[in-house]
Amino acid sequence: MFQSLSGFWDRIQGSLFPFLEKELGSLTKKQRQLVSIFELIRIEEHLYPLPRGVGRPQKDRIALARSFVAKSLYNMNTTRVLIERLHADIPLRRLCGWEERSQIPCESTFSRAFENFATSEFPKLVHTALIKNVYKDQIIVHISRDATAINGREKFKRKKTKTKVVVKKKRLDCQLEMSQAERLEDLPKKCNVGAKANSRGRRTFWEGYKCHLDVGDRDIPISCVITSASVHDSQVAIPLASETNSKVISCYDLMDSAYDCPQIIQHIKNLGHVPIVVKNARSKPVKEQIQEEKKALRNLNWKFPEEVRRQQRSSVERVNSRLKESFGGRAIQVRGYRKVYCHLMFGILALTAQAILNSLQ
16 A cells, blocks of 8 residues: 555656645645645545526536645634635635636525535545555554544434333344445434533533544544434444454454443454454443452563554544544534535544544655
């Protein structure tokens, strides 16, 4: 993987940057990152010119898609801020694909284009193609799995009517018999309230969604699934692992105690992977036994190989933090599952490309 990418990086530094600086002047560090990301993800290969019919021609979707990637990289809060930046920043505007200010579409055009990208799941398709191309004939050693809270803009409406409780088969058991499309379709996706314990053990709540990520070595996101905030992490492990398995070849799946379920462990083994999961102490005797084992291992100054590999799971926590702080994960200004997913996937696409490029430097 990295031999072919090294040639790609040398071509960008040796010929593309000097050519662009002759045309646009000196490029900033952020603009160089944007150019490298555009060259790596190749948006133009996934969008085709729209057929011209009766009436006004539709705006160039390639330039619009590039501008949404730039919005995520620059961590802009709204589309209005993006448009203002395009009017003021000449190199950024030309890198996205507009030569003159008059060519920049209005805000409503950006909104319609974003809705089309959300309906077709365009950023997910580009991200999947990027991962498959980069990791073709390559092996990822560790896949780290975790979820993080995403605050939504819409308000959650509680149901006042009481419904009868019907005992159903557990979702994890059903997922083992479903196809991948059925698993993803079965997951709840509406905005609601989620709860989790923070680092101090206190229970915190949020309204919105939950982002489930699989992250490979070198902090490169491989797969992403968005669900309702109330969905437990374990409910997404099987479809997320299958999604990752369809893209790359990996060896170890690293997970915390939330994924300590026999169905998940067996499914990962069926995929040919080695699950490394933190034990979930569901009863007091089991908890005491785990504590005694940890104490004995500390006294012996010994760590199991699984414990050493489990330390690599911090990569998914770093990616979650970067997504929120630097790639628009906290600036959710759209409503509805599809648009929220599209917004986050543009951020993950930019984050993934930057992580791949950082591994070459």
